[in-house]
Amino acid sequence: MSDLILEMRAISKEFPGVRALSDVDLRVRRGEVRALVGENGAGKSTLMKVLSGVHPHGDYTGEILVDGDVRAFSGIRDSERAGIVIIHQELALVGNLSIAENIFLGNERVRWAGRVDWGRTVSDARELLRRVGLDKDPTLPVSTLGVGEQQLVEIAKALSKRVRLLILDEPTSALNEAESDNLLRLLVELKAQGITSILISHKLDEVARVADTITVLRDGRTVETMALAEGVADEDRIISAMVGRDLQHRFPERTPHIGEVRFEVRDWSVDHPTQLGRRVVDGATLTVRRGEIVGLAGLMGAGRTEFAMSVFGHSYGRYVSGTVHKDGARIRTGSVAEAVANGIAYVPEDRKELGLVMDDDIRHNLTLPGLRRISRRAVIDPAEESVAAERLRGQLQVKSRDIYQAAGNLSGGNQQKVVLGKWMFTEPELLILDEPTRGIDVGAKYEIYLIIHRLVEQGASVLMISSELPELLGMCDRVYAMREGRITGDVARSEADQESLMRLMTTTGP
């Protein structure tokens, strides 16, 4: 038997008007962890959809060989029978069903006449959970689990199908550091049990930790496959292969011009919206100066987003106490409208749900928070609106046909530019950015950094939440660390490094 578990030869796939994959070759050895990296749009997901039968045989050209035999999958069930299981970014679990029911969904453990064998369902599920290292009662509903735990249930589900080649599409994008570590460790363990995996990821550090080889895709082609063991695949090399050019700096240069304290949040406390008495943000105090980019670091669940949304018009949880001051004077931020009127803007983490009206066009999305600027006595001037939208689209270099295109049809990076644009339209003095580059490719990230720089140069203050410490260190003048709802540190850029921040985020302050 060949030592290749999978061989994809000259795979091409076209969508109307665009060639998503051209002559892609991929050879995966049995028992390795293969990373598949590339910018958004490089064709990673499409390639995996071809492999797993989501795009069935006939929809693409080229050959797929599993264990040396040519295969033609007509659907997911078909590829799963061959031991290939794909776990998508958006998990496919039914929240109200139990862990065990989810694991065997569509593949139930039954006795004669189709009756579910509950005993075996639960005991088999328990065994699978043990293999993935999740210590939970299999009869609990999946909705009681965190995202990281749900991911493990997905893997258990894959194991139940006797998976031999496991494909994970951006598995850690919604996980915190500890959960990610756990998942990556599991991949290595599975490797020891003979399970090959393909890991699609944006996070090069985690790729470097677990992968044996890295394949870089760009514009629908295979650019390079590097073995990590040979030590040639350092981060810069991978990135330059991804973007197709040398990458000198991941963050643009900037000379800060920092002024007086502009905004101050004092002693801010918020309770959970439904769980009575659960303090989510506890006495947080921070300041942001004119022209300053301030970072807010913390693990998932530290209360960063909750803090930001609560300051922004009490749009999260139950307000308990705290005041917001601008130029020393107390301001009201009890509703989003008041917060906006006082010069605060908030770019949410979840831009699809919270940032944009996806069905509506770019123009309407851009002007929504600032309608007053283009209307007189509540009547909108359509020409002024289009002119404003065109101006913002130009400034932000949003790649779209025109301003009348629906926001939902844009790529992630361009959607984020539209969200930034809608707040630039209100000319904010304090811009709160919540994970502004999450899920965005390297090139678009850089453009967004430049936009942020331009805003602070014009005198705005920025509070930036990010889970990527290098991003905070590369962008911010000062970083606050947050842990369990409290501010645990305030570190200047010159004194900050990843280790010190991580310590502040994970242990109680000095």
Place this chain on the structure above:
Amino acid sequence: MTMAKAWTTGMNTIRDMLRNNARQYGMVIALAVIVVLFQILTGGLLLRPLNITNLVMQNSYVLVLAIGMMLVIITGHIDLSVGSVVAFVGAVTAIMLTELELPLLLVLPAALLLGAVIGAWHGFWIAYVRIPAFIVTLAGMLIFRGATLLVLGGESVGRLPSSVRVLAGGFVPDIEVGGVHALPLVLGAAASAALVGIQWNGRARNIRHDLPASSARLTSLKSTLTVAVVMVFSYTLALHSGVPVVGLLLVALIVGYAFLMNSTTAGRHIYAVGGSERAAMLSGVNTRRTTFWVFVNMGALAALAGVLFTARLNLATPGAGTMFELDAIAAAFIGGASASGGVGTVIGAVVGALVMGVINNGMSIIGLGVDWQQLIKGLVLLLAVAFDIYNKKRAARGGTGTPSQEATGPEDGPDSEENEREPVPVGQSRT
């Protein structure tokens, strides 16, 4: 330019216009097809002046309801209570006019206010207590049907004063010259001038601001069509009895609500709330208040429909308005509303209501019974929405222009693969 060439260019212009605006024009074309179909099937009876006037009057209350329902559906909700509210407000109006002998000038505002209060009742539970509108208005449907039976005591109240009957069945006083009424022609000409003015003004404004504007040829074509349709319609009315009072009222409502939805911040807020309530909230829109007022508005319009319906029948009955909610909802969906909210236009609701109205009227003339009417209306609703969804899918698949936006496969919704869509837009900003 030769004749043949001019003809080809003209046809190309029309084809481009249709292709680029399939969703907007689709329903108008469907309406035109249905009108032509029934004009043939009824042997020319459908478009006779008398019947046109009847069509307007018969469908006035459904049109009023459809406008309100369109707003409700755009916000992502539904209102099942409107039929019962029509009956209840109609009954109260009839009682105020006959038993209490109150003047119409007092009764009409009181009726609208009553409708608004009922709408506020629904709006309160939906917007502030956050009970699904389906449940709140289902309850309202039962509550106000019951209330109708209570106030009417199970009997009908009729013999309304002529003042209110004029509202639904009367004509605006007019001068008649040789069997042709003058007012419709005057109003038609004024409306034509206004519409043409708006079209050219908009074009000029776009050009002035260097925005994409339709070509002069296309605008001329639009204007010619507009004037033709408006003047033929006016002339038809002129041949019968002139301008129905309710017709004027409808035009005012359509213009007013189209303006509200297209050109005011309130309209924009309604679309935003329906498109994504949380995104609207985080953009500073008071989403609860917006939802609340949309239901208040629905209540007031249901009340107006109730007054019109009662006046037209000259009778308030316990069973009035049964199934009206379904006609209004069907009209909104035929007219291009999306069940998930955020999409739809006032004009769409009007077209949807007219489609239903013409089908009703045409089939009645042919002599098809209620059985067939219901069956065919149901099929039309289903086909209209299916056509709409087909169009949307086609647009998402390939109609959007630049290749970079087209890379989604048929089975990938805009969400599932958005990250994979844009082939590497980097490079300009660095070096």
